Amino acid sequence: MNAMTFELRSTLTCPECGGRTTETMPTDACQYFYDCPCCSAVLKPNAGDCCVYCSYADVPCPPVQEARANGGAPSCCSAASG
Numbered sequence: 186m187n188a189m190t191f192e193l194r195s196t197l198t199c200p201e202c203g204g205r206t207t208e209t210m211p212t213d214a215c216q217y218f219y220d221c222p223c224c225s226a227v228l229k230p231n232a233g234d235c236c237v238y239c240s241y242a243d244v245p246c247p248p249v250q251e252a253r254a255n256g257g258a259p260s261c262c263s264a265a266s267g
Contacts, residue, residue, distance in 0.1 A: 191247045196243045199223060215246055
């Protein structure tokens, strides 16, 4: 069985100021809030997204990456999209 590897670094772009920050994503939970270090705006996911990385970053969160690799829907987004 091959171990899957996922991208854990993602660059968030603030919708308020356009500031970009590269962060390491958590692997054990979805990050619902993010404080922009450039303008102090508190970001939260768009409707249907499980976390700020899925809404504002260039790489989605690890659960979404895993689900896409397996051809399914991520369990973390099930409640958000329903």
